[in-house]
Amino acid sequence: MSFIDILLSGQLLFAALLAGSLYGLVALGLNLVYGTMRMLNVAHGDIVMLGAYAAFVAYSALGIAPLYAMPLVALGGAGLGYLMYRTFFKRLLSSQRNGGGNRMEGNSLLLFFGLSIVIQNIMALAFSPNSQAYSYLDQVLHVGNVSMTGNRLLALAVAGGACLAVALFLRRSVTGLAMRALIERREAAYVVGVDVNRVQWLSFALGFGSAALAGALISMLEQFSPFVGFPLTIAGFIVIIMGGLGNLMAGLAAALLLGVIETYGVALTSATFRSVLLYGVFVLVLVLFPNGLLSRSAVARR
Template sequence: MIESLLSAQLLFAAAVLGALYALIGLGLNLVYGTMRLLNIAHGDILMVGAFAAFWWFTLTSLSPLIALPLIAVFGAAIGLALYFALFRHQLAQELDASVIEGRSLLLFFGVSVVTQNVTALLFTATPRAYRHLDEVYRFGDLAMTGNRIAALVCAVTLLIAMLIFLKKTLFGIEIRALIQHREAARIVGVNVEKVQMVAISIGFAVTAIAGTLLSMTEQTNPFMGFRFTIAAFVVIIIGGLGNIRGGIIAGFLLAVMEIYAVTIFSAEARSILIYGGFVLAIILRPQGLLGVRKRA
């Protein structure tokens, strides 16, 4: 039993899913951490990225990996449009964080419903999929498809690039400062509005890229986003709000819980263990895995 649990096949599956969860959680962490916006339409942005990848491949027969920069720009444009249309004025008023959270929850709920139904109206609710990089590579007992290898490599590369960006660049340092303490960041000269625009652009772009990578391994449909919205919130709560490294670790931890729950018990046990772990994390370590607390 132990040997089967430590099999390379399960570890590879957990690594791929964990990298995608970490990437999805990163996008939400940037948006909520910098602006306190409760983006419950987060998974729908992922869905839009997945549909963009599907139609790119269908219409051009070219790899969706080639379209990653274009889809990232498309995701960033959606983020900026929502920022200017719905949130810029409210954020400029310096309202209490609880007010921002409550309003954004309702606004993003509307965005989610509209996005899902417009997509279903345009493309129907029929699940769609395409075959790309589906060759199987075997290394001993480990069988890997090319699309999962590509998803893992791209996701890990982007996660590393984001960690470097947040640690080494001026904008990255300003984003981290805004996450840690909004007023202190403003006092030391951080251009809060510009940083908010950068954060929401990157957050939506990263999420759209995650949708592209996911589309190579799963079916795409207009209502697929809710599962990933929940996963993203679990990741940032377990990892710690605004804690990028903690969120990445939590993404892999969540994937391990999911893969091994299904393997040991059944598919029905997946949700029980995931949300049970979520509740325990809130009760026992509300500041997240690495102990970083969000200051008002």
């Protein structure tokens, strides 16, 4: 296949859109929690992993198809986010408000790291460290010259639709505008009367819910294990570094760009270069565009 054939391949374009949509959904919650609260959630990929296992159990043990289990998985993730906010992180955020802001990122990093280890080991004890998988909507469909499986088409539709829905929510709803205000000007949000505590727990709930939904989608497409979370966390951080920390809209665009780079890069080289491409992009953006490849300015939103 020539270089031009690769660039014009509808098969690769579909794969790039799917990868970008999933990366966008994974990174969305990570970026939302960091943007509103300046917390580095290194356990985010483990929430994605929990969503994958929830869909697996619903399908294999309860007979609930992933398509119907997805709303329940997302709600369960949102509930877990709310519970974790009220249990662990509300007090940490209060200390930030009372003068501990300089320690917020470091303290949250340590707390999330501990949670990550706990979650991984609990899931390994419950399901064994071995990989799990199941078959769902794996029949091949043909649209022109593009071949795709039903589960991949469903994953693209749900992930893309969820990202668009969150983007509209942030731009059109009062609560979404309050979240954006907290991201861009935290102290000003306090001054104008934004209910910061409500916005923060909603950010946790939305972030964890979107991560769990991403896990349910990923579970239909590939194998997963209790230790799959770390690579997903790294992919999420690559996306938000490219888009600029806390910049949600740019993050979604960066996810699509990363999907294109990964898919076409692997097609032009080989699958063994996938990690090299991802981490190479990460390092280059950090060195050349420290405020984000798509960031409009270097203004610190604190």
